Amino acid sequence: MTASAPWRVADTGILAFAILILIYLVMPTLVIVPLSFSSETFLSFPPPGFSLRWYEAFAESLDYRMAILNSVMIGLPAALLATVFGTLAAIALVRGDIPGRRLLAALMIAPLILPQIILAIGLFPIMVRLGIIGSYPGILFGHAVVCMPLVFITVAASLRSYAPTYELAAMTLGANPWNTFRYVTFPMIRVGVLVGFIFAFTFSFDELILAIFLTSPETRTVPRLLWEHLSYQMTPVIAAATVVLLLITLSLLMLAAVAGRFGPRKAKEAVS
Amino acid sequence: MTASAPWRVADTGILAFAILILIYLVMPTLVIVPLSFSSETFLSFPPPGFSLRWYEAFAESLDYRMAILNSVMIGLPAALLATVFGTLAAIALVRGDIPGRRLLAALMIAPLILPQIILAIGLFPIMVRLGIIGSYPGILFGHAVVCMPLVFITVAASLRSYAPTYELAAMTLGANPWNTFRYVTFPMIRVGVLVGFIFAFTFSFDELILAIFLTSPETRTVPRLLWEHLSYQMTPVIAAATVVLLLITLSLLMLAAVAGRFGPRKAKEAVS
Amino acid sequence: MNAQLMAPQVPMQTPGTPARRGAVVDFRGVTKDYGALTVLQPTSLRIEAGEFFAIIGPSGSGKSTLLGITAGFVAPSGGSINVDGVDVVATPPYHRNFGMVFQNYALFPHMTVAENIAFPLRMRGCRKPEMATKVQRVLEMVRLSGFGDRKPAQLSGGQQQRVALARAAVYDPLLLLMDEPLGALDKNLREEMQEEIKRFQEALGATVIYVTHDQHEAAYMADRIAIMRGGTLEQIGSPRQLYEQPESIFVASFLGEASLLPVLGIAGSRGSEVSVRIGDGLVVEATAPQGRGSADVVCVRPEAVAISAQLPRMDNRFAAQVEDAVYTTGSIRYRVRLDGSDLLLTVRIPSAPDIVLLEKGQKVTVGWSRRDALLVAGS
């Protein structure tokens, strides 16, 4: 009762925030979902009748099938690359004794903050010259770089949640560096790595700007296809596609939340 | 020497990552910067001669001046809103005793991970109906929401870096909730709040997709202007504008790094 | 120096000697549960004005919960806490006007030492000149006069602890709460600070509630001690009472060392003088505390036992064999096995340079007086 008194102020804040979230995240959904079930070709709100025709159209669309396949074929290897390098970078920076680790850590976050349009504008001529513009490797490596910060952040948090004594103990017990990583470090940060991987895949799956610049009609992803359709015409197929994209994203995030739940928690200190 | 042995593996990883960073972040810069100093109208690489004419053109362009002004006028209030609500949310979730804090914390990060194109598609019809499409408030609140996670993450990290005993102590000493926040909590997390604000402003300054959907030619930001020019024609003015945008972003990130440096550090434990 | 502390330049609430009386704290049926988990059974306890009251117990015994409820951090599930006759349960912590010292000092790192100490005065709207005088006075009390402008991080652990004391006392609270205040300090510094805190309390005249898991610290500092166990008060009394008249095996073994010899049967009794059988042909002359029934063990303190070849006029005399001998700082500790049994007895005698340790296996006679063999109930 009295214990949480100083955070009352903050509770008001979270209420205000929740309302903003509601307006900006939930309301769009409340608009798009009914639209996607519209019986009419025009995007009019509220929709005049209910039908599943636009979902049928979406499901039958070869373009969307291709796009989903592309999103997965780019997202999975990109997330995998991001996970491997992001994890290694986190271990080196959190546990290692590298000079200038603050600066390096800032560098790791940079791809998340730096405008992707700059990256896109710069990468475009290089890829054209290398002849890999529109190919899988081009967009794949691009996504790996922008996804890496997400893995770095989650894995670094996992590593910071426990003291390095465990690794020292493993070493005194006869584990060489590789075995220390395999049997001690990795199991301890496993959940962080998994959550990082899911975040990275989600991010790649949803990324638009690099996709616009670096993919071709053959390698285009779902967000890019959505974008192209938007420039061309607004039909309820877009709404249906958006709902599907949203559902995939939310499922992935839920997966990450569930994984995080079953992760190792800090031993809860007894009350007394 | 032997102490850091288990992290050798990770060191190789960070080297590989550094190379990828080099290719994907630095090489584009190495392409764009020379292009911006080109003496020719066509984007050809390497540029045939050196000139500052495109920077002059950039500086004289009314469009770009307007865009920079817009970016600041949207970014500053958006970052301020994000900072206030993100900080309150972080305090409530880290210090408070709210049920379901894990889920709420996941919700806080959502705007960062959710595809902005979904947000944009959903917000567009609502804003059209409300008549605020293309206005400052529309884009400003949109940016506030997507920037909030950055503030939330940095402030939550600040709060987790020290035990809540300080606030309990302040209370026993006679500080009511507001004074506890003002004299104890805020000074302790000040740096995190500042860094979060800079991150939020940077993110808003560089954001493209919401800008494309929610701004009008009167309220368009630098990235959107760049985007429009790209669709229209590729001239070295774009390269010059990109370089300027990059410099602004890097300066802001550097500012954040410097602020972080002078922040309170955990008391370093004596060696023995 | 003590005299100077008693007569400070700034008038305290009650001028002159003796110093002000501390608060009387009266817990009445205070409980705390989290759903089905009860961490504090209904607890009633009266702490007198100016008393130095220690609460000890293993982790999870509820001692910190009780302190948290007193400070106002934890809302009790029931009961009341009367401080000088006023129930404070509904009062928020910042209006209770108690002083509190934390284990890790909780000095605000962004304020100087003087600003830290001035903080509670500032919260009370104290005027600048008065504030400066009070801060100066209390800095003198903790012997840190020249340190006002330093940041806490520039001080040693002991100095930080003294600043925390000063900060908790500068507004003359009638009740000081201390939560393992010396837990983070090295052994030797801790002993020094124990005296400092006692001196400080005497000068201040406040009531102190002191939570610790260190029984020696509690015994050294407190007027009375409450031993907690599993959310209940096991026993309350002066250190000497608890040590010499434990009412349960738990208290007997928690405070200091004790040989606990299981009682097999009563061989005879006359008033409080009881003869109990502890083995084949082994009978101990013991003392039964008044008004208590069951007697599960005989408790003998190690320093009450004499050990030598001959023991004239002892109520209890047994042949025994040395199991092990350990030199500890200032004393020698033997474990001996009573002949004809598996019973181990601990003996502690003061050491001196000319004492030669008995060897393992050596035959000895041990003895103690009836007065030092107390019957104690189980649980």
Add this chain to the structure above:
Amino acid sequence: MNAQLMAPQVPMQTPGTPARRGAVVDFRGVTKDYGALTVLQPTSLRIEAGEFFAIIGPSGSGKSTLLGITAGFVAPSGGSINVDGVDVVATPPYHRNFGMVFQNYALFPHMTVAENIAFPLRMRGCRKPEMATKVQRVLEMVRLSGFGDRKPAQLSGGQQQRVALARAAVYDPLLLLMDEPLGALDKNLREEMQEEIKRFQEALGATVIYVTHDQHEAAYMADRIAIMRGGTLEQIGSPRQLYEQPESIFVASFLGEASLLPVLGIAGSRGSEVSVRIGDGLVVEATAPQGRGSADVVCVRPEAVAISAQLPRMDNRFAAQVEDAVYTTGSIRYRVRLDGSDLLLTVRIPSAPDIVLLEKGQKVTVGWSRRDALLVAGS
């Protein structure tokens, strides 16, 4: 039970009793500096086979650095460490084959107790059936036979500590390093574990290097103690040697309690028997240790002092006045002021139920023998 530990079913490296010899550890001029900051001055030290060797000192004295260098976590700036004649400085920690126990146990939370203990065997390529037998044997040694399938988080602090011991010992290391292994435990559990560790070491026959900041723990457990201070070894010896023959004021006051009376002048001497002046008309008959020159204080241990109205045949007798009296567990501690001076003397006598505490201000006579008054050099 001890006998059973000595003759395990699985043959140890040297079968039968007595158990194997531990390693001899020879530090030669080991130093450590971080740039301009020297945390360990050149240190030479030989630890014998099977010895229980404690290193104590305040924080920052270099004791953990020395242990870290031994374990291989910290590279020394100079010197060598010979373990059974082989320099291990260049050997990585995972090839040193030492056992180590950490303050917070460092049990892998994702493995069961049995998996934790089997881990070092798995790293050594031990075969499954042999592994199971060894794990079972060591679990019996620490009395946790039924706990193999539990996760560390399901165990109490003391049980976790015992698993950590078992894990560090299952591969029969000749050297066990312990870094404040009992620091996280409650007082009473700590005392129980002290015996457990001693018993365990005896059964194992390993050399132990034990770092702690708790002087009582070190005195109780160790064969020899090294006291460190500011990166140097201040004194090495058995607990009794260190307590009874401290070579510096630092050692005298770090280990146990001591009254240190400043020497004002020498009144006379005959061999090691010295009369020193400590005040106006106050002369103490003291003992000078052999071969040492300066004498800055007279060190008198509190339990060497007798206090009463009459003290027959004492080398030193002084009239004094009681300053304060404190009851501590099992003993009474007086501070008395010697008449005609400001000198305070600490006196500790065993308590008993019939002893009545002397009151503050009471006139007494204190006395101690020449043998118990040691001249000690400063610093």
